Amino acid sequence: MQVIIPQKMGFCFGVKRALKLVKDEAKKDKEVYTLGDLIHNPQVVEELKKEGIKPIADLSQVKKGTIVIRAHGVDPSLKEKAVKKGLKVVDATCPYVLKVQKIAELISQKSYKIIVVGTASHPEIIGVTAKINKGKFYVIRTPQEVQKLPFIKKMGVIVQTTESLDNFRNIVKDLIKKSEECRVFNTICEVIKQRQEDAENLSAEVEAMIVVGGHNSSNTYQLVKLCRNIGVKTYFIEKEDDLSLTEEKYKNFNKVGIIGGTSTPKEVLKRVKEKLLSI
Numbered sequence: 001m002q003v004i005i006p007q008k009m010g011f012c013f014g015v016k017r018a019l020k021l022v023k024d025e026a027k028k029d030k031e032v033y034t035l036g037d038l039i040h041n042p043q044v045v046e047e048l049k050k051e052g053i054k055p056i057a058d059l060s061q062v063k064k065g066t067i068v069i070r071a072h073g074v075d076p077s078l079k080e081k082a083v084k085k086g087l088k089v090v091d092a093t094c095p096y097v098l099k100v101q102k103i104a105e106l107i108s109q110k111s112y113k114i115i116v117v118g119t120a121s122h123p124e125i126i127g128v129t130a131k132i133n134k135g136k137f138y139v140i141r142t143p144q145e146v147q148k149l150p151f152i153k154k155m156g157v158i159v160q161t162t163e164s165l166d167n168f169r170n171i172v173k174d175l176i177k178k179s180e181e182c183r184v185f186n187t188i189c190e191v192i193k194q195r196q197e198d199a200e201n202l203s204a205e206v207e208a209m210i211v212v213g214g215h216n217s218s219n220t221y222q223l224v225k226l227c228r229n230i231g232v233k234t235y236f237i238e239k240e241d242d243l244s245l246t247e248e249k250y251k252n253f254n255k256v257g258i259i260g261g262t263s264t265p266k267e268v269l270k271r272v273k274e275k276l277l278s279i
């Protein structure tokens, strides 16, 4: 069996930066917490816990120490609340996510109604929409949802950094028909675009794709969807151990591709490859 992993895998810039910031803080303070999971990878979050860095769901869970803001960002009011509580706040929000927040803030001040393409419950979108006045935005995910929107004279469009480029393109095509003026900001992260391109190219030359990453990771899930849409047999796993339950089915493939999300460590991909070759 031939197993292919594209060249540029492993953590993206934003994830590396967030991990460095949190680990640096852990050297200075014994009580370091992350507001929610720092990144969407359960195995990495478990490793951090072993180093004493714990995720909390709510600020009421801590009285003192350092709070690190996750890579996807948070509602800015939470940051203020933490500062008021006397906690040290370290912001590990990815600069690309901060850029989306900034664009949202600026165009909403210029009387545009904003269409946010993404998942409303995702932390990034919660943080981004917190920057826009209530009633001045819609969050949508599908071209079908565009049909339900009213006609909007001045429309500003932004997109979750991890969204699929194809889906965004389809939505924008329909949005243009729903407005007189439509300003589109393609805020999909460059690393994500590259990862989607890698998944697309690899899917075209293998019999099966194994996508590795947190089941809660939006960008990993987008890779899964992309591979499935292409029509290649696709498996979504978090780690090499997930292969063992289903090993029989892998035996029939001659050429398999492995790709990981931007919060999947490179080493995990290598271990998946080794395990696959040993089957």
Ligand code: SF4
Pocket (backbone or CB within 6 Å): 012, 013, 014, 015, 071, 094, 095, 096, 097, 161, 189, 190, 191, 192, 219, 262
């Ligand atoms: S995927 Fe892009 S936007 Fe998200 S954390 Fe990584 S670099 Fe930042």
